[in-house]
Amino acid sequence: MLPDSMPIPTFPTVGIERTKTLGLIQARGIGDIIIALPIAKWYHDRGFRVLWPIDGRLAPSFRPAVNYVQFIPFPFRPTIEGFVTHPERLLRSMSADRMVPLYGDLPNVPNPHSALLGSLKFDEYKYAVAGVPFAEKWNLCIRRDARREAALYDRLVKKDDYVVVHRHGSTFSKDVTVPPRFEDHQVIEVDEQTDSIFDWLLVLERARFLLLIDSCFAKLVDQLGFTNEKMFILRSETRFTPVLRSNWQYYSEKSAPMPAEMGDKALPSGLAKAAIFGVPAAQFAGVAQC
Numbered sequence: 001m002l003p004d005s006m007p008i009p010t011f012p013t014v015g016i017e018r019t020k021t022l023g024l025i026q027a028r029g030i031g032d033i034i035i036a037l038p039i040a041k042w043y044h045d046r047g048f049r050v051l052w053p054i055d056g057r058l059a060p061s062f063r064p065a066v067n068y069v070q071f072i073p074f075p076f077r078p079t080i081e082g083f084v085t086h087p088e089r090l091l092r093s094m095s096a097d098r099m100v101p102l103y104g105d106l107p108n109v110p111n112p113h114s115a116l117l118g119s120l121k122f123d124e125y126k127y128a129v130a131g132v133p134f135a136e137k138w139n140l141c142i143r144r145d146a147r148r149e150a151a152l153y154d155r156l157v158k159k160d161d162y163v164v165v166h167r168h169g170s171t172f173s174k175d176v177t178v179p180p181r182f183e184d185h186q187v188i189e190v191d192e193q194t195d196s197i198f199d200w201l202l203v204l205e206r207a208r209f210l211l212l213i214d215s216c217f218a219k220l221v222d223q224l225g226f227t228n229e230k231m232f233i234l235r236s237e238t239r240f241t242p243v244l245r246s247n248w249q250y251y252s253e254k255s256a257p258m259p260a261e262m263g264d265k266a267l268p269s270g271l272a273k274a275a276i277f278g279v280p281a282a283q284f285a286g287v288a289q290c
């Protein structure tokens with residue numbers, strides 16, 4: 001909990017339709033920023049200047065890859081000051097006349113969008129409060145660096161048949177087993193080989209199979225629409241599990257479809273059915289609920 005003596009900002013209303021300078025407030029979380037980048041692009045394409053204060057340690061990765069946002073790096077600390085108050089001050093100093101906090105909830109920070117917060121998953125919520133159609137999430141635009149991507153690819157890939165495994169994230173780790181049918185493939189582990197997540201794009205894109213924990217890498221793969229065979233390792237309850245669109249299977253200890261009791265806890269109904277029956281989640285898209 002935050003100290004009672006700290007100022008408690010309130011979330012402003014969204015009313016952004018009459019402004020041409022938009023400030024987004026989501027200071028950290030690489031995966032959260034990736035989820036929200038299409039929000040920024042949607043406004044940029046409509047003539048908005050988009051300002052975005054972020055943890056200064058993330059700016060060197062995002063600035064070269066995103067040319068439709070003016071990122072404002074600052075020395076982030078995990079307090080209300082770092083999450084909200086400091087970004088608000090920075091945005092006001094740069095003449096942002098509308099600000100949209102994208103956090104679902106923060107301790108001791110009132111949120112006027114409680115109805116949305118209680119009914120939507122965390123990624124749906126970000127788009128709802130920003131007033132952007134949720135389908136835009138999969139219009140992620142990244143300026144790729146072919147030289148850096150190729151350098152990492154050449155350093156790591158030793159044979160054409162390879163799989164990529166991501167077991168350890170910033171807040172979650174899972175010991176996983178690659179399915180036996182890939183036992184003759186090279187296994188490439190995602191680790192700190194480079195200082196930018198975007199350098200991994202070519203390695204991820206060309207892999208025969210991806211086995212990824214719920215992390216920024218899985219979000220990047222999904223939002224860019226990579227067509228590899230892939231498996232998603234769940235870590236959170238329904239609300240904090242992102243909506244996935246492409247052909248994901250869901251990991252179990254036997255690399256088989258998840259048990260029904262696990263799927264119901266972590267997945268919305270269509271995805272739970274996909275996990276139980278062992279089919280790609282996309283096959284349940286658009287199926288009416290009876």
